[in-house]
Amino acid sequence: MTTENNGDQENMETTTTPSSLSSVASASKRKVVNTKAMGTGLEARGVHAWFGNHHALADVSLDFAAGTVTALIGPSGCGKSTFIRTLNRMHEFIPSAAMAGQVILDGKDIYDPSIDVTKIRLQIGMVFQKPNPFPSMTIGENVLSGLKLAQLKTENKDDLLEECLVKAGLWNEVKDRLNAHGGSLSGGQQQRLCIARSLAVRPQVLLMDEPCSALDPGSTLRIEETIEELSSSMTIVIVTHNMQQAARVSDYTAFFLSDGGPGQMIEMAPTSEIFARPRDKRTENYVTGRFG
Amino acid sequence: MTTTTPFQDIKPQRPWQASTKDKSVTLGIFILSVALAYGVVLFTGLSGKLGMFSSFVFIFVFINSGRSYLQFGSAMAKDSLVNILVAVGTFLTIIPIASILFEVFSKGYKGLYPGLFYRDMSLNSPNDPANVGGLGHAILGTVLLVSIALIFSVPIGILTALYLTEIRGKFSRPIRFLVQAMSGVPSIVAGLFILSAILYPITKNNSSFLGSLALAILMIPTVARTSEEVLNLIPNDLREAGVALGGTQWRTVAMIVVPAAKSGLLTAVILGIARIAGETAPILLVAGGGDRYNYNPFNGPMGSLPHFIWNSFRSGTPESTARAWTGLLVLLVIVFVLFAIARFFGNRKVGK
Numbered sequence: 154m155t156t157e158n159n160g161d162q163e164n165m166e167t168t169t170t171p172s173s174l175s176s177v178a179s180a181s182k183r184k185v186v187n188t189k190a191m192g193t194g195l196e197a198r199g200v201h202a203w204f205g206n207h208h209a210l211a212d213v214s215l216d217f218a219a220g221t222v223t224a225l226i227g228p229s230g231c232g233k234s235t236f237i238r239t240l241n242r243m244h245e246f247i248p249s250a251a252m253a254g255q256v257i258l259d260g261k262d263i264y265d266p267s268i269d270v271t272k273i274r275l276q277i278g279m280v281f282q283k284p285n286p287f288p289s290m291t292i293g294e295n296v297l298s299g300l301k302l303a304q305l306k307t308e309n310k311d312d313l314l315e316e317c318l319v320k321a322g323l324w325n326e327v328k329d330r331l332n333a334h335g336g337s338l339s340g341g342q343q344q345r346l347c348i349a350r351s352l353a354v355r356p357q358v359l360l361m362d363e364p365c366s367a368l369d370p371g372s373t374l375r376i377e378e379t380i381e382e383l384s385s386s387m388t389i390v391i392v393t394h395n396m397q398q399a400a401r402v403s404d405y406t407a408f409f410l411s412d413g414g415p416g417q418m419i420e421m422a423p424t425s426e427i428f429a430r431p432r433d434k435r436t437e438n439y440v441t442g443r444f445g
Numbered sequence: 446m447t448t449t450t451p452f453q454d455i456k457p458q459r460p461w462q463a464s465t466k467d468k469s470v471t472l473g474i475f476i477l478s479v480a481l482a483y484g485v486v487l488f489t490g491l492s493g494k495l496g497m498f499s500s501f502v503f504i505f506v507f508i509n510s511g512r513s514y515l516q517f518g519s520a521m522a523k524d525s526l527v528n529i530l531v532a533v534g535t536f537l538t539i540i541p542i543a544s545i546l547f548e549v550f551s552k553g554y555k556g557l558y559p560g561l562f563y564r565d566m567s568l569n570s571p572n573d574p575a576n577v578g579g580l581g582h583a584i585l586g587t588v589l590l591v592s593i594a595l596i597f598s599v600p601i602g603i604l605t606a607l608y609l610t611e612i613r614g615k616f617s618r619p620i621r622f623l624v625q626a627m628s629g630v631p632s633i634v635a636g637l638f639i640l641s642a643i644l645y646p647i648t649k650n651n652s653s654f655l656g657s658l659a660l661a662i663l664m665i666p667t668v669a670r671t672s673e674e675v676l677n678l679i680p681n682d683l684r685e686a687g688v689a690l691g692g693t694q695w696r697t698v699a700m701i702v703v704p705a706a707k708s709g710l711l712t713a714v715i716l717g718i719a720r721i722a723g724e725t726a727p728i729l730l731v732a733g734g735g736d737r738y739n740y741n742p743f744n745g746p747m748g749s750l751p752h753f754i755w756n757s758f759r760s761g762t763p764e765s766t767a768r769a770w771t772g773l774l775v776l777l778v779i780v781f782v783l784f785a786i787a788r789f790f791g792n793r794k795v796g797k
Contacts (some may be wrong), residue, residue: 243689248613275691285682289704302692302700347686354691 154402192395193259194219194388195240195277200254201415202235202244209235210253211415217358222380222389224399224424227409228439232416234282236409237360241277242270258358264407266273275303278356282363284343286335286350293331295346299354313353321349322379348379359383361391363375365398377402396440402426408436455536474512478505546777553774556767561653561775566753567737571760575767580775582738583753587779590732590749591718593657594664599714601661602668606713609669611684611698614725621673628666635662636727644731651733653747659727668717675709676702708790713784715787719780725751750776 168304195217202210210232217223225233235419238244239252242263255262263273286295296317300307307313314331318324323345327338335346344364351359361380380389380402393399399406405427407421420433431437438444459465463471464650485491491500506529513524556575564579605624609617648655679702687697703710728734733746734756750772757769 215785243685246685246688271693274689279689281682281686281689283682285680285686287683287686287701287705289701289707298687299690302687302690302696304696305691350686350690394561403555412579 158285162330194221195390196257197236197240198255199254200236200239200256202232202239203249203251204235205249208415210239211417213409213418215418215421217388217390219357219388220384220386221404222384222391222402223405223407223421224403225390225392225407225409226396226439227393227416227419228411228444229394230416231409231411233409234362235416236418237279237362237390237392240358240360241274241279243274243279250320271303275299275305275372276356277358277360278351278354280316280344280348280359280364283367284340284347286338286343286346288334288336290335290347291332292327292335292338292346296349296353299350303354307355317349317352320379320383321345321351322375322382323349339372341368341375344368344372344376345379348376352383356387358388358390361389363392363394366394373398396428399426408433408439410435410439425439454729470512471509474508475505477507492747502529505529515654523636536640549770549773549777550771552767554771556771557774561771565737565748571757571762573763575771576763578768580750580753580768580772582736583748583750583772584775585738586728586732586735586747586749586752587722590653590656590660590728591722593654593742594721595714595718597658597661598664598668598717600748602665602713602717603710605665605669607675607698609673611694611702620669624669624673625665627662628670630663630666631726632663632724633661633730635659636730638662639727640730650744651731651746652744653732653739653742654782656728656747656749657734657742659725659731660721663724663727664721667720668713671713671716672710675706675713678709679705712787712791715783715790719783719787722780722783723751723756723776728752729755750779 157230158443168240197213197215197217200210200213201208213232215223225237227233235244239254244250244252250430252264256264258273258276261268263270263277285296286292290298293314296314297310299305299321300310300313315324315328318327323342326342327333327346335343338346344367346371348359348364360401365376377398383389384404391399391402403424405421406424408419408427408431409416410419411417420431420436422432427436431440451665478501481504482497485500485504486493486497506526510522510526513525526772558576560576561579561581562584563581564577565582566578566580567582569578605620608614609621609624639655639662643658644651644655682740683701683705684697687701688694692700728747728749728751732749732752734752735746735748736756737748739745739747753777754769754772757765757772760766
């Protein structure tokens with residue numbers, strides 16, 4: 154079940170969205186894309202995933218063009234989270250997990266045995282469902298923790314700290330208490346702290362696994378604004394249960410579904426098209442709220 | 446100007462608590478049960494404190510449950526029955542602990558005097574009164590024995606726990622089983638092992654270092670098990686977040702998991718110390734005891750508090766028996782203080 158419009162997207166390494174898509178990729182944003190900083194996007198080819206004998210995900214091929222936001226939607230248990238975790242090799246942390254297929258970043262398969270997996274995760278950052286700031290660290294230390302974990306050097310820590318917190322939309326709220334513990338923030342602030350933490354290692358791709366599912370509407374809005382801002386400088390993939398959220402933040406939407414067997418990718422298209430003119434009947438049923 | 450607060454006529458109430466009338470009825474039943482139990486002891490074969498206590502419990506349970514049954518029915522009667530049984534169980538648990546504490550304090554405090562804490566027994570005989578000589582050498586011995594045991598058991602114990610929780614390798618199951626089994630090993634087995642494996646064939650001399658090795662064998666399982674439980678409480682999210690930021694597993698563990706578990710790991714170490722501070726058998730077998738200061742842990746017999754107590758009791762004179770009680774008091778206080786510290790750190794929320 155691959156998408157028919159993959160071909161179009163392969164050409165999207167250039168500086169602008171192809172005109173055929175730009176009309177539907179919503180007139181809302183789309184900006185000049187700096188491909189150099191973002192690399193050439195991320196590509197999944199025929200990805201399967203297993204947990205023990207359970208085939209959880211079958212044959213997903215998706216392109217994530219540089220500088221776009223792609224939303225993964227679908228009912229619970231359809232393999233969205235499993236898929237997003239294969240994209241930065243977090244899948245392998247589950248003891249019985251297995252996978253097949255390729256995930257290509259900058260022309261190289263990230264599952265190639267010669268690849269240093271920690272470097273991959275620096276390039277492909279991740280924000281989790283539950284806010285998880287490091288409890289033993291202050292707000293400032295949390296943001297810079299990635300540098301320490303990956304043993305990276307930076308010239309000016311204070312500038313980087315401010316830059317990341319500004320990007321995550323948290324700077325004004327925490328600039329006077331950078332030495333407070335991360336746990337003293339509200340849930341929404343903690344999640345933005347986690348986003349700031351992911352930004353500090355300057356990833357090309359940011360994966361977000363239901364980043365707003367534990368948050369109130371106000372915090373959700375702030376995070377959506379953050380995503381909007383970040384999308385000019387990186388590729389974002391976001392799993393969400395909230396179809397309005399997918400419609401608000403994403404350029405492309407991929408619909409996943411499991412019919413009792415392994416989860417599959419049913420359809421991928423520009424977001425406005427998925428919601429207005431889905432090609433597949435199942436997609437239509439889902440986005441119009443008839444099930445799931 | 447006076448402010449009138451709204452609702453000032455309404456008083457906070459607790460209708461779910463026992464009313465004064467309920468309480469007086471319960472008190473009445475209590476007194477009645479005591480009286481009846483006294484009667485039972487007087488007129489039947491039951492006698493003594495135990496007979497009094499058991500007949501009191503029986504009668505009180507019977508009347509109280511009967512009252513609940515008449516008032517609310519059988520479900521409430523069972524509830525009150527179980528409530529009383531639980532209270533009795535708790536009471537029975539406290540009796541031996543409280544009486545041990547009482548006994549040690551009442552017999553031990555007489556021997557306390559400042560010199561006790563820095564003098565040793567090298568110039569004294571068991572017949573000397575309790576206010577000459579002291580257990581300074583025993584305190585020093587205990588401190589040296591425990592410190593050296595810590596040097597071995599803390600790294601090994603915590604690394605074992607990290608293997609079980611972080612690496613989760615193929616050998617996790619057998620190692621977890623072994624650690625659990627080892628925590629039940631009698632201390633004399635550890636002492637005999639060091640005696641036969643090191644003391645007889647190699648050193649041929651008592652030393653507190655060998656005692657520490659034996660104590661470390663006893664302490665490692667305690668440290669490893671407690672640390673494992675603490676590390677298991679650290680949410681997996683944190684490990685994933687660390688790895689997702691480009692950290693290797695080792696750096697994630699060292700920078701995130703262990704700092705988050707810091708207070709719990711400290712508790713594990715203190716519980717380990719409390720486990721070995723009172724051990725006697727390995728000290729007798731390999732550290733050798735001794736009644737004078739010995740500053741060299743690698744040579745010569747070394748005393749310790751449990752050994753001091755054992756030795757003083759064994760002498761049998763009234764003076765040395767009094768000295769033994771004082772030693773017990775000192776040891777108990779040290780262990781209690783350690784447990785209090787462990788509770789203090791353990792009660793702080795993991796990760797804070």
